[in-house]
Amino acid sequence: MSGSAGIDPRGPRFVAALTAVLTVVALLLGTGSAALVVLAVLAASFGLGVVRGVTGTWQSRLFRRFVRPRLAPPDELEDPRPPRFAQLVGLVISGLGVLLGLLGVGPAIPVAAALVLVASFLNAAFGLCLGCELYLLGVRLRAARANA
Structure with a gap:
């Protein structure tokens, strides 16, 4: 992990849920x-x-x-760098949805939310972090x- 402290892998799954x-x-x-506020x-x-x-977070x-x-202690800890990058991906997608929503492109809000939902559901339900x-x-x- 090159010096990074490990994290409990169940934490990001809870966050995703x-x-x-x-x-x-x-x-x-x-x-x-209201949808724009939630996405923001x-x-x-x-x-x-x-x-x-x-x-x-x-x-x-x-x-x-x-x-x-x-919970019992985790069997092993996870490198925090991949989940942090995943947070960046989520920020880009949701941020773009917010920006477009503010510019009057209303359909961008549910599209961005749907993309974030797919990724967060896969992580929460199956441990697959896109x-x-x-x-x-x-x-x-x-x-x-x-x-x-």
Whole structure:
């Protein structure tokens, strides 16, 4: 992990579950200002995850305060860099939805929410972090380029 402290891998899955719930709310609200506010909250949450790391989000604080004390310690810790990159991907998608929504492109709000929902659901339900996979693909491509 090159000096990074490991994180409990169940934390990002919990964060993804809360994110999925919020994206469903945004989808149910449609293209109006209430949906835009929910998507903006998600974008801000992703922003915290990018700046502070995945453990610096409000969802992660809920996990540490209410969920983790009730669980056995994790078998192993996870490198925080892939989930942090996934937060960046979420920020770009939700941020673009917010920006376009503010510019009057209402359908961008549910489209962005749907994309975030797919990724967060896959992570929460199956442990498949699409942003993490993109991060690892980038690492492999950089390594291949360095060896070429």
